[in-house]
Amino acid sequence: MRAALLAIAAAPLIMAQAPAALTADEIAAKAPAAHWLAIDPDDIMVMDSAAGRMVIQLAPSFAPAHVAAIKALVREGRFDGGRIVRVQDNYVVQWAARPDPLWKPAPLPAEYERPAAGLTFTPSPYADTYAEAGFVGGWQAARDSKAGTVWLAHCYAAVGVGRENPPDTGDGSELYTVIGHGPRHLDRNIANVGRVLSGIEPHAALPRGSEAIGFYKDEAARVKISRVRLASQIAGFPRWQMMDTGSASFAAVNTARANRTGFFVRPAGAADLCTLKVPVREAK
Amino acid sequence: MRAALLAIAAAPLIMAQAPAALTADEIAAKAPAAHWLAIDPDDIMVMDSAAGRMVIQLAPSFAPAHVAAIKALVREGRFDGGRIVRVQDNYVVQWAARPDPLWKPAPLPAEYERPAAGLTFTPSPYADTYAEAGFVGGWQAARDSKAGTVWLAHCYAAVGVGRENPPDTGDGSELYTVIGHGPRHLDRNIANVGRVLSGIEPHAALPRGSEAIGFYKDEAARVKISRVRLASQIAGFPRWQMMDTGSASFAAVNTARANRTGFFVRPAGAADLCTLKVPVREAK
Numbered sequence: 001m002r003a004a005l006l007a008i009a010a011a012p013l014i015m016a017q018a019p020a021a022l023t024a025d026e027i028a029a030k031a032p033a034a035h036w037l038a039i040d041p042d043d044i045m046v047m048d049s050a051a052g053r054m055v056i057q058l059a060p061s062f063a064p065a066h067v068a069a070i071k072a073l074v075r076e077g078r079f080d081g082g083r084i085v086r087v088q089d090n091y092v093v094q095w096a097a098r099p100d101p102l103w104k105p106a107p108l109p110a111e112y113e114r115p116a117a118g119l120t121f122t123p124s125p126y127a128d129t130y131a132e133a134g135f136v137g138g139w140q141a142a143r144d145s146k147a148g149t150v151w152l153a154h155c156y157a158a159v160g161v162g163r164e165n166p167p168d169t170g171d172g173s174e175l176y177t178v179i180g181h182g183p184r185h186l187d188r189n190i191a192n193v194g195r196v197l198s199g200i201e202p203h204a205a206l207p208r209g210s211e212a213i214g215f216y217k218d219e220a221a222r223v224k225i226s227r228v229r230l231a232s233q234i235a236g237f238p239r240w241q242m243m244d245t246g247s248a249s250f251a252a253v254n255t256a257r258a259n260r261t262g263f264f265v266r267p268a269g270a271a272d273l274c275t276l277k278v279p280v281r282e283a284k
Numbered sequence: 285m286r287a288a289l290l291a292i293a294a295a296p297l298i299m300a301q302a303p304a305a306l307t308a309d310e311i312a313a314k315a316p317a318a319h320w321l322a323i324d325p326d327d328i329m330v331m332d333s334a335a336g337r338m339v340i341q342l343a344p345s346f347a348p349a350h351v352a353a354i355k356a357l358v359r360e361g362r363f364d365g366g367r368i369v370r371v372q373d374n375y376v377v378q379w380a381a382r383p384d385p386l387w388k389p390a391p392l393p394a395e396y397e398r399p400a401a402g403l404t405f406t407p408s409p410y411a412d413t414y415a416e417a418g419f420v421g422g423w424q425a426a427r428d429s430k431a432g433t434v435w436l437a438h439c440y441a442a443v444g445v446g447r448e449n450p451p452d453t454g455d456g457s458e459l460y461t462v463i464g465h466g467p468r469h470l471d472r473n474i475a476n477v478g479r480v481l482s483g484i485e486p487h488a489a490l491p492r493g494s495e496a497i498g499f500y501k502d503e504a505a506r507v508k509i510s511r512v513r514l515a516s517q518i519a520g521f522p523r524w525q526m527m528d529t530g531s532a533s534f535a536a537v538n539t540a541r542a543n544r545t546g547f548f549v550r551p552a553g554a555a556d557l558c559t560l561k562v563p564v565r566e567a568k
Contacts, residue, residue: 087489089484089485089488089489090440090441090463090488110549112549112550126413127411127412127413128411128413129410129411129412129413129554129555129556129557130552130554130556155465156374156464156465157374165546165547166547166549179374180440180464180465181439181440181464181465181466181558181559182465183559184552184556184559185541185542185544185548185551185552185555185559187552188549188550189547189548189549189550200373201373201492202491202492204373204374204488204492205371205373205489205490205491205492206489207486207489208485208486208488208489257469258469260469262449263449263450263473264469264473265394265396265450265472265473266396266472266473267469268414268468268469268471270413270414271413271469272413272414272468272556273413274465275465275467275468275469
C-alpha cells in the first residue's frame, strides 16, 4: 500500500545530491521576529461550540463598521447560545447569534472594498483570474489600481457577514467561514471581515445540512455555541502573530509554495492567491 | 437574523424590471440532449462505505494504465474491506484497498499528462494562474500548447492515485479525492484519474486525522469500505451524463458563473478553472 500522497519523509534518491530547498513551513519557522506582526487581542474572537474552539481574527481596517458591530455583539454576549445553522459542502459553515426578536440592529454600510490609500499592497508575483492579487499587512487581498480600491479575498477560512439580497448589508449577527474552493466571486459582494486562525477543522467536518444551500432542517442538528469572547476579554489568552506580507520571509514563502520540491517532479512555478496563505502562529 | 448568505429566493426590488438572467443550474436544466455526453458505466466506480455511497467517474483517456489497474482491483474485489485512511483538512480524503502482502502490483507509467493530439481543447475564456485553462470532452483540464500536452486539473472532487516520492507512480490501490481549495500544484505531479460524480459530501465531512498530513492514528477511526464495484457490474445502476464542454450550453454555463446576478451586486466577470465545474447528472 502507498503510505502517503504527499510524502514528507526522506528526499528521493534522484535528488540526493542537490541541497534541499526549504519548505514554506521551514521558512516561516526561521523567519526573524521583525518579519512577524502582532495581532491585537481585541481583534481576535474566540468561539467555543460543541464542535470545538475556533479562533478568528477580525480585520477592522477593511470593514470597520461591521467589525465594530460584531465586537459589540460579542461583548453583549449575543453569540452565547447561538447555533451553527448552515454547512454547505465546498462552500461555507455559517453561524448565528442567539435569536432575539427585540434586538434592532443598526444598518451597516456596504464595506465590500476600501480605498487603497494608506495601505501598502504587495502584489502577488503570479497571475490571477479575478483581479490584481496581492497582500496587505498580513492578509490575502486584491485590488483595482484604476479605481484605487482594495478588498480582502474569499479564500479558505475567510470569515464574512451573511446577508440577504441587496441593498441589505448584513448586521453581523450571522457569520460564515469558507470551507471549500475559494469563492472569489463573493469578493466585493459581501463584507469579508476576517479569517480563522485556528480550529476550522472540526467545523469543516460538520455534517452538511439537508436543506437548500446547506441549512440544517432541525434545531437538533444545529451545533450549539456556548460562548464567544474577544481574546482581550480572556485572561492569559495566547498572543497571536501574522507574517508581515511585505517581508522578505513572506516573499520566500510564496516562492517555496510555487516551487515545491521533494515529492514534486514538476514544480508549478506559480501559486494562486488562495494557495498563498499567510503564516500565522501563537507567539512564543 | 440573516437567513441566507446566498439567497436564491426572489430577485431584489431594484432589479425587478430587468429580465432575470438564467443561472448555471437553469441553463443546465434547459440544455438540449445533444449537449450531454453519456458516461460509460464501465468508467464509473461505485464505492460503498460506512460514510455513504460515492460515485466516481474514471478518465481512461487521461490515465489509461492507472484506470485499467484500478478497474482490475475493483473486479478482483480488492477494495472490499478497505479503509479510508486519511482526511487532511482543506486537502484530501484518501482510501486504500484491503491490505494484501502477497499482492505484487505491476509498475505503472507516469501518466501525469498526455499528448494534446486527438483531443478537442476548449479554452476557458478567463485567465489562469497555472497554465492554459480549459476543457476536454467533459473535464476541467489545462494544456501546454508549446509542449503539446494536456492534463486534468486538480479541482474539488478530483480523484487521483496516491504515491510515494518519485520515481514511484502509485499502483492504484490507494486513491484520494480533493476536499479543499483546488491544489493545482499537484497537476502533472501525480496521476489524476477521475472525479466524484456524487456522494462526496459525507466524505468531506469525515473527522480530520490526527497524525501528520491527516492520517488516522487508530484502525477504529478508519471508515470501512464495504464494497466497490463498477457501475457496469451493478444491474439497474443509473446512467450518468456529463455536459459536453464543447457545447454552447457549457459556454453559457461558464458565462453565468462568471456573471452571477440576484444576490451579486458586482459580478466577478471571470471565474477560475476550478469554479467552472462541469455539470453532470443522472440520465432521465
